[in-house]
Amino acid sequence: MQQTEASLMEVQGLSKFFYVGGGGPFGLGGERRYVHAVEDVSFTLRRGYILALVGESGSGKSTIARLLARLYPPTSGQVRLKGRDVLSQHGHRAMLAYRAEVQMIFQDPFGSLNPVNRIGHHLARPLAIHKGLRGRARDERIRELLSTVGLVPPADFINKYPHQLSGGQRQRVAIARALAVDPKVILADEPVSMLDVSIRMGILNLMEQLKVQRGIAYLYITHDLASARYIADETMVLYAGQMMEKAPSEELMQQPAHPYTRLLLSAVPNPMQAKRRVEARGEIPTIINPKPGCRFAPRCPLAMPICLRRTPEVTEVRPGHLVRCYAANPAPRAVQTR
Amino acid sequence: MTVRQSPGETAETCPQPAELRGRELLLDIRHLSVEYLTARGAVQAVNDVSFQLYRGEVFGLAGESGCGKSTIAHAITRLLRPPAQVVGGQMLFGGQDIMCMDRETLRRFRWSKISIVSQSAMNALNPVINIGAHMADTLQAHTTMSKCEALERGAELLRIVGIESARMRSYPHELSGGMRQRVMIALALALNPDLIIMDEPTTALDVVVQKEILQQIEDLKERFGFSILFITHDLSLLVEFSTRIAIMYAGQIVELAPAAAVFRQPRHPYTVGLMSSFPSVAGPRRPMRGIPGSPPDLAAPPTGCRFHPRCPHAMSVCTKVDPALNEGPAGRRVRCHLYPAQ
Secondary structure, three states, rough: OOOOOOOEEEEEEEEEEEEEEEEOOOOEOOEEEEEEEEEEEEEEEEEEEEEEEEEHHHHHHHHHHHHHHHOOOOOOEEEOOEEEEOOOOHHHHHHHHOOOOEEOOOOOOOOOOOOOHHHHHHHHHHHHHHHHOOOHHHHHHHHHHHOOOOOOOOOHOOOHHHHHHHHHHHHHHHHHHHHOOOEEEEEOOOOOOOOOOOHHHHHHHHHHHHHHHHEEEEEEEEOOHHHHHHHEEEEEEEEOEEEEEEEEEHHHOOOOOOHHHHHHHOHHHHHHOOOOOOOOOOEEEEEEHHHHHHHHOOOOOOOHHHHHHHHOOOEHHHHHHEOOOOOOOOOOOOHHHO | OEEEEEOOOOHHHOOOOOHHOOOOOEEEEEEEEEEEEOEEEEEEEEEEEEEEEEEEEEEEEEOOOOOOOHHHHHOOOOOOOOOOEEEEEEEEEEEEHHOOOEEEHHHHHHHOEEEEOOOOOHHHHHEEEEEEEEEEEHHHHOOOOOOHHHHHHHHHHHHHHHOHHHHHHOHHOOOOOOHHHHHHHHHHHHOOOOOOEEOOOOOOOHHHHHHHHHHHHHHHHHHOOEEEEEEOOOOOHHHOOOEEEEEOOOOOEEEEHHHHHHHHHOOOOOHHHHOOEEEOOOOOOOOOOOOOOOOOOOOOOHHHHHHHHOOOOOOHHHHEEOOOEEOOOOOEEEOOOOOOOO
């Protein structure tokens, strides 16, 4: 992967396997079993750029967010922030430095704010820890942050408790808290899915506005393809821990190359189209010690014998449009001879 | 002080919409009001709601959390418990007043006439009894079937919703979310009801599973001929799925129209705002604004029109006079001063 000027964070071959038993006296008999939550996922986050990770539950999208937030270590893979290797650096100081650049917004604005602390306190903490701001300068900055996220006049909000705010306002506080450290990257894990529908667009528009004004790079994690199309420059579709397809958002929606992407798109309610029936049955399987083969093959309408034997490689079908599927492109030579 | 405009035409005399002409009136809700008694006073969760549901129709009830849509579902099935209480209005099912039913009539009425599929199947199914026991319990409580017959019918119901009958022995935690929701639908079908109330039946599910279940519901509806009261916050889903849609805001119906009309030509500023809150995967990409502000606190609703603090078209009259739900052309009703009675 090339490091361009604007590239901020590069993720290469990221994998996370969770041990679930076997292999020893207390995990009991049999081979060691691992859930392959994320396997070999690569992408780049750029300045002023939004990458959407789209997938159903069990696709591994939240695991990726938590890996990048360094809430737990990956099984393998590399993460580079502005060219520096992140995962080799440990300890309190390194974490602090990392979190001054990479911040997270969580799904549940009811759970992510401490109910016993006022809004002002939530914003004062990161300013004190990361910026060393005290007293009047800090209060000034808190008011600035609240205005930035549209909580005006700030004086009305500083002394309120989270329960006195609506869900949308709370999510704005969470965004303000993330912004407090002037981060380069924001990991947003389903930031609007728990909010009322009428206020979702307000939050998405705010994220977009901050992207343009401050050049923030976002990883936008969602199950909603339509919102990914609305806000993200590029969209990656995940299935059972693997990348299935990645392309500029508009191209992915209009010319999907992977059968799973097409299945997802056809399932989205869309009043503008005549009703179409969706045929694939079942849900994402939990992948424990997987055998070779495409993860989607059991549900795939185009599945061929090869799909069950060998995991397809990622190939570029058009510039910037990556697909992991045999049916989407001519099969590799070695495969054709069989 | 809020002045209430009287409706130009009352719900009782409201004409039947063209596409449903000739169909039998199944459920007639007239001026229903429900309050929750709280420490802060009475909260008007449902305020003067009227609508009619015809046989074979899918009637959609859309709105955000707290707009009163689930309260209506619970009022119709008489499941409201204090501090909630019906403070006004009438609910007629096939001409019979639901509020006047005694315990025994109500017991017979539930499930055989109206059944309900609730949002979270995880909580609706008892984790310590298996699917077969759920089926048998329901059937035995409402019919004179023996245990053996009930189990047989239960297995048949599961097959109808596409679950193999071997699953009768499974416990709820052994089934996926989609399968549990199918079990709930099978239970709702058990006594062949005339109306099934579906309260956010697919909200907790992934899109592909949601689509499969909705397809299945449509197939079953064709086969068994029940009507559906479909409650959801997802307007784009309703537009695709239902015959007519009522949009609710802060306990009131603000617009009632055929589904296609809501999509093509929303009238009420709230409906317009909602339509601008759902980005699409197809068609032109355009900026969407959503709706500024947040839904009101129902313990102290705004004066006049309840939507006026968030409305881009608010006029001075909107702050004082609560508009009536006026009858418009083609079975449309809009509660807005921009669309006065004709």
